[in-house]
Amino acid sequence: MGRIFILFLIHLSMFLLGMLMMKSGLYVLSGDRLKRWVLHFTKTPVQSFLTGTIATALLQSSxxxxxxxxxxxATGYLTFQQSIGIILGSNIGSTITTELIALDVGTSIIPLLLIGAFLVFFVRHRIGYSIGMTLVGLSCLFFAMEGFSALAKPLSTTPFVHEWLQQTNRSYIAGILVGTVLTAIIQSSAATIGIAMGFLSERLLALPAGIAILLGANIGTCVTALLASIGASREAKFTAYTHLWLNIAGVGIFSLFIAPFAKIVSLFAYSPDVQLAHASVLFNVICSVVALPFIRWIEWWIYFVHGINNRS
Known part of the structure; x- marks a missing residue:
């Protein structure tokens, strides 16, 4: 049984490596232009929202x-209010990854990997190298997803995982907690969702339980921003707090409607893993679009909750 867990850790490491390579390739491709875009196109809440969506889709990491x-x-280039729109947009942009890993590419993985490796090792131009890194990273994601699906049944026979699956299928709160803790530990909501997709594909996890894990992953991913804000300015801390509170609010509301939400997303696809990917998109789009008109109220509420009566 130890061999199965080692294989699982290998596939998890491959997934995280793939995410890192994709992020590196896309970041090199955009260069400093990404930061300039963020600084330039954040004059209004709608601009900030769209910039956050596009920039996160390019970085492949909220x-x-x-x-x-x-x-x-923290450095004063953006205001706290501008950051709220970026936060809302980044939640949508991050769903591109879940849609990618739900694709069934079949035997195309090997050619994709070979083309990417050729570009990385033999093409010296920055654009070619960046595209190669992105393709190799994407191949790693697809290999890891196949591994998660293949290991789902063997893992389910172990007492710990079997009990976890049973508990998660029975209790949405357990699923949310699992998604939150696992994402906080591995620092990747996409990896958590990918693991859930593996169990969903083998029909070991019900779609509502998968959605609960997805909701928890949206809270767990806030840990990175909170860590980045340690020792930063007050406004930078407020940015991290806002990311956390917005996701908690969205998860709190959707947790009351997981069962009907699962029925709705099941209408858009047959495969459970694709249904979960679509659920991620719908959840984040609905939460972000609904919150967008209330950015000034969100700003005021964050100041109020964290004991700041003025902005000086």
Missing amino acids: SAMMVLTVGLV
């Missing part, structure tokens, strides 16, 4: 986008 945003607020 955590990386939040670290960048906290840093820009």
Whole structure:
């Protein structure tokens, strides 16, 4: 049984490596232009929202986008209010990853990996190298997802995992807690969702339980921004707090409607893992779009909750 857990850790490491390579490749491709875009296109809440969405989709990591945003607020390049729009947009941009890992690429993984490796090792141009890194990283994600699915049944026979699956299928709160803690530990909501997809594909986890884990992952991913804000300015801390509170509010509301929400997303796809990817998109789009008109109220509430009566 120890061999199964070792294989699981290997596939998890491959997934995280793939995420890192994709992020590195896309960041090198955009260069300093990404930071300039963030600074330039954040004049209004809608601009901040769209910039957060696009920039996070390019970085393939809401955590990386939040670290960048906290840093820009800490240095005074962005205001706290501008960061709220970026936060809302980043939650949507991060769903691109979940849609990617739900794709069924079949035998295309090997050609994808070979093309990416060729570009990395034999093409010296920055653009070619960046595209190669992105393709290799994407291949690692697909390999890891196949591994998660293949290991789902063997893992489910172990007493600990079996009990975890049973408890998560029975209790949405347990699923939310699992998603939160696991994401906080491995620092990747996409990896947590990917693991849930593996169990969903083998019908070992019910869709509502998978959605509960997804909701928890959205809270767990806030840990990165909170860590980045340690020792930073007051406004930078408020940015991290806002990321956390917005996700907690969204999860709190959606946790009351997990069962009907699962029925709705099941109408859009047959495969449970694709259904979970669509659930991630719908959850984040609904929460962000609903909150967008209330950015000034959110700003005021954060100041109020954290004991700041004025902005001086």
